Amino acid sequence: MKAIQLNSRPVGVPQLSDFKLVTEEQPKIKAGEMLLKASYLSVDPYLRGRMMEGKSYIAPFELNETMSSGMIAEVVESNLEGFSKGDFVSGMLEWKEYQASKGEELMKVDGQRAPLSSYLGVLGMTGLTAYLGLTEIGKPKAGETVVVSGAAGAVGSVVGQIAKALGCRVVGIAGSDEKVEELKSNYGFDAGINYKTTENMTKAIAEACPEGVDVYFDNVGGEISDGVMMNVNQFARVIVCGAISMYNATSMPMGPRLDSILIKNSVLKQGFIVFNYAEKYGEAMSHIAKWLQEGKLKSTETIVEGFENTPQAFIDLFEGKNKGKMIVKI
């Protein structure tokens, strides 16, 4: 069976050579274990951080060790009470075709109720991140203007739709005219901005947000965010959920110091990690499930086939090749 290890720590944009596809013997399970066969694998921008050394909220990957991320797997053999052959589970798993597990921190998922891959997306961490970041930090009120960067991505597209469901005016920033069109036609955004063809982001945001920006859900950071920050209203809330524009930087990225804007407008800016809000997962999921049923929430996935294509799928995130959630089908 195959596994994927960290071969080298990336410098700048991750390369295929930073990963290593290895062959290992298929594990045998003991009492109290089950054998899992990987079905779907989530690649996420935050994994870039785990490829580096250094203290963070989650341990770094070690060189020549198997990587891991959110995955869906099938139980193919079980010596573990509560899990039977044919069950599917979701959780943080290793990038291996097969692995033994004691079931810790795994959740059973129901492929009849929703497509299995959606438990990595809108019914998984993606949906929870969007809902909890927006509501716990952003606290949007009906009629307010919400701006989302990385708006065509996994989290961003869900954020925008939830903000619409909450009665906000929603403006999305994405990296192609096609994506911008999709924000409006598919997800119901009120306006969209293609940052790649926009010369003056400050002006573009001002035009798209005639009443200013009340909530900014930031997945990208950098100059795009500077333009948004130049248009914030008094008491604006900024959810710093991601900074994909900087994850591959080889030196400290520099930018304007915007403290005076925070002061003048009494802005709240807060870093967001979904794992800190575990006690709210249930509440979040009930809202998400309801909106899905009502058709207010559409989920888009970019599915890449083949376990060995995982590294390329991950690298493609940084060029925005995904629409919605990027998932590898194994």
Add this chain to the structure above:
Amino acid sequence: MKAIQLNSRPVGVPQLSDFKLVTEEQPKIKAGEMLLKASYLSVDPYLRGRMMEGKSYIAPFELNETMSSGMIAEVVESNLEGFSKGDFVSGMLEWKEYQASKGEELMKVDGQRAPLSSYLGVLGMTGLTAYLGLTEIGKPKAGETVVVSGAAGAVGSVVGQIAKALGCRVVGIAGSDEKVEELKSNYGFDAGINYKTTENMTKAIAEACPEGVDVYFDNVGGEISDGVMMNVNQFARVIVCGAISMYNATSMPMGPRLDSILIKNSVLKQGFIVFNYAEKYGEAMSHIAKWLQEGKLKSTETIVEGFENTPQAFIDLFEGKNKGKMIVKI
């Protein structure tokens, strides 16, 4: 009588020539008015912002118009119910030796209870800013580490003492060895850093805060703050109260983009303006008065004599020539 007007909008550090001392006729009061004679005048860094054009939380000063700030004045004549000759009032007043007033948004102050000048300092906006910024945004818990920049200044020195009263470890950053010594000996700070003689602020903060930084009360911004931010703990709170290091910048100040630090550590960073917390003034004052009585809060003032020296006193703020609150005695 004399008045001080805005003569030109400063470029960079304010100059004496940006102000104009003019002679005006002493006003005569009508029914429902009182005549006020200026006693004390507060100069504050935030006034630098009002000298510029542009939208902010408070209207800019107009060219060739009288400036204003927090002042204490004596009632020398009154046609206004509730105010008698000999009373003293505190509030936002014009930089004039005498002015007519309808008493709007003025508060009577008692020079018997506390020195009149203290109503511009620890018993006024300074104390309210320190208490409310620290407690409403910083929410320090006993045992946590609180870092204060501009620590020997009006707000900073009070913040540090309140944090001590709340049971925190307190580290102050100031601009001379003498000030650092005073932080420790007079105000009870646990440690102090002279940023002018410190080469590596990140390392200095790390050494002064072996358990990391939980709350950062920022009055200065810039590189000093970068060093603090490199040492924040998970769930740190940053009160962005001032950015005096940038107020005189003639181009957009640049610095490292620290969004990844906000994300990794789930940091909350919030701009603070005391006027937004008016409903808490009473509660804040009762705490401050209690700590003053108990001797837990010492108030330092730098008193400059003479109305005509107001512009120089203001300019001196940017070189840190004040200890504690800078006040002009008229």
